[in-house]
Amino acid sequence: MSVPGSDTVPRGRRVPRPSGDDRELAILATAERLLADRPLSAISVDDLARGAGISRPTFYFYFASKDAVLLSLLDRVVAEADAATLDAALLPVAGPREGWRQAITTYFETFRAHRALTLAWAEARSTNAEVRDLWARVFHDWSQRCAAAIEAERARGAAPPGPPARDLAVLLNSMNERALYATFSGDGPAVDESTVVDVLLEVWLRTIYGTAPAD
Amino acid sequence: MSVPGSDTVPRGRRVPRPSGDDRELAILATAERLLADRPLSAISVDDLARGAGISRPTFYFYFASKDAVLLSLLDRVVAEADAATLDAALLPVAGPREGWRQAITTYFETFRAHRALTLAWAEARSTNAEVRDLWARVFHDWSQRCAAAIEAERARGAAPPGPPARDLAVLLNSMNERALYATFSGDGPAVDESTVVDVLLEVWLRTIYGTAPAD
DNA sequence: GAACGAGTCAACACGGTGTTGAGAAACGGC
DNA sequence: GCCGTTTCTCAACACCGTGTTGACTCGTTC
Numbered sequence: 165m166s167v168p169g170s171d172t173v174p175r176g177r178r179v180p181r182p183s184g185d186d187r188e189l190a191i192l193a194t195a196e197r198l199l200a201d202r203p204l205s206a207i208s209v210d211d212l213a214r215g216a217g218i219s220r221p222t223f224y225f226y227f228a229s230k231d232a233v234l235l236s237l238l239d240r241v242v243a244e245a246d247a248a249t250l251d252a253a254l255l256p257v258a259g260p261r262e263g264w265r266q267a268i269t270t271y272f273e274t275f276r277a278h279r280a281l282t283l284a285w286a287e288a289r290s291t292n293a294e295v296r297d298l299w300a301r302v303f304h305d306w307s308q309r310c311a312a313a314i315e316a317e318r319a320r321g322a323a324p325p326g327p328p329a330r331d332l333a334v335l336l337n338s339m340n341e342r343a344l345y346a347t348f349s350g351d352g353p354a355v356d357e358s359t360v361v362d363v364l365l366e367v368w369l370r371t372i373y374g375t376a377p378a379d
Numbered sequence: 380m381s382v383p384g385s386d387t388v389p390r391g392r393r394v395p396r397p398s399g400d401d402r403e404l405a406i407l408a409t410a411e412r413l414l415a416d417r418p419l420s421a422i423s424v425d426d427l428a429r430g431a432g433i434s435r436p437t438f439y440f441y442f443a444s445k446d447a448v449l450l451s452l453l454d455r456v457v458a459e460a461d462a463a464t465l466d467a468a469l470l471p472v473a474g475p476r477e478g479w480r481q482a483i484t485t486y487f488e489t490f491r492a493h494r495a496l497t498l499a500w501a502e503a504r505s506t507n508a509e510v511r512d513l514w515a516r517v518f519h520d521w522s523q524r525c526a527a528a529i530e531a532e533r534a535r536g537a538a539p540p541g542p543p544a545r546d547l548a549v550l551l552n553s554m555n556e557r558a559l560y561a562t563f564s565g566d567g568p569a570v571d572e573s574t575v576v577d578v579l580l581e582v583w584l585r586t587i588y589g590t591a592p593a594d
Numbered sequence: 595g596a597a598c599g600a601g602t603c604a605a606c607a608c609g610g611t612g613t614t615g616a617g618a619a620a621c622g623g624c
Numbered sequence: 625g626c627c628g629t630t631t632c633t634c635a636a637c638a639c640c641g642t643g644t645t646g647a648c649t650c651g652t653t654c
Binding site: 326339366 | 475519542543546561568569570582585591
């Protein structure tokens with residue numbers, strides 16, 4: 165429980181001994197496989213255990229719960245996403261359009277590569293506090309980086325003043341999150357997967373570099 | 380199951396006979412009361428039944444499930460939200476800023492008035508297809524109205540051309556949805572409740588009336 | 595070869611959902 | 625008043641998913 169910020173502590177229960185490592189990996193692999201064609205809520209601990217060739221009680225030897233398996237999987241994706249950092253220094257060089265396109269595309273590709281996991285993540289977020297905290301951390305980091313980039317653009321005179329950069333960053337990232345979820349999940353109105361990055365980029369550029377009419 | 384578009388059919392089971400009406404209302408009231416201080420997943424059918432002064436099997440006489448109660452409550456809010464329609468003709472008269480501010484404020488106030496329900500809604504959407512469909516319908520209607528307003532603004536020369544109006548409408552509404560959820564729920568980074576409408580409005584105006592830099 | 599710890603699982607306890615079948619209570623017709 | 629029908633109610637049940645317990649196996653180590 166808690167200590168949401170702590171890292172590098174393995175999510176698996178106790179010390180995962182070498183010999184049982186395969187089992188642990190088998191559970192993780194099973195989870196990702198099953199998530200590919202049904203939501204987390206439709207997968208039981210028994211499904212995971214059987215899929216990994218063990219009994220249900222044995223599952224609990226490796227993970228504290230179904231959600232712990234998901235968190236373990238998410239930790240990896242987060243590490244991946246963290247690596248793909250937004251380089252604010254890139255904007256003046258590559259030009260705003262290309263710089264921001266790259267940032268949005270990276271975000272998009274990272275989650276598209278783990279579509280099933282992304283959807284399960286969103287699902288678990290509403291019921292599991294640890295998942296919620298992990299996402300909040302990721303979202304916060306990402307927004308902060310965007311806010312810094314917006315401020316840098318304003319400082320060098322490339323972007324006009326406006327609402328607090330932090331607020332704009334939070335809103336634009338909220339849009340990306342929700343829009344990509346809609347696009348990936350396919351339920352409800354969404355922008356087509358082939359054009360969503362372009363339209364998102366246009367909204368970002370107009371929001372950061374444009375101005376509202378004087379009325 | 381299914382037939383998601385059908386309306387005006389009461390969500391309660393069978394024909395709600397006059398004498399049992401109080402019970403049905405008691406269940407709905409209990410649900411809204413309990414949702415005010417804990418999430419839907421932490422409320423059992425038994426809680427609802429006891430809260431309404433009946434036994435669990437009796438609950439099933441009135442509603443097919445816990446989710447049916449939520450849907451019944453949502454139907455009302457949806458009716459309320461539908462009434463608060465975006466009047467596209469208002470924009471040329473009141474001016475873009477005031478016209479759009481009114482639309483966003485209405486949306487904001489409608490859901491803020493039913494904060495607990497809004498959060499429960501978001502939670503149930505990930506597991507219940509009917510809730511998902513109902514939301515998709517609301518979101519679709521709203522986006523369509525916004526798209527029409529954007530097109531009207533472009534037609535009268537007030538807004539410059541850009542990405543398909545429908546795509547912009549979907550993205551901007553996605554932003555509003557996610558941002559308001561974050562603001563109401565209070566977990567994760569969010570824009571403060573007192574300023575969120577202003578910042579949202581600024582993003583909308585810049586997106587609809589502004590242009591991106593030529594690079 | 596005894597002691598130990600990692601790994602395994604049958605069996606259990608518990609809590610939630612949704613159903614059944616047997617009635618009580620309300621009401622209209624005669 | 626009494627009878628039949630419809631509405632309403634709930635004890636008891638069947639089922640499923642979670643998480644725990646305690647005993648047992650098996651490889652390692654001294």
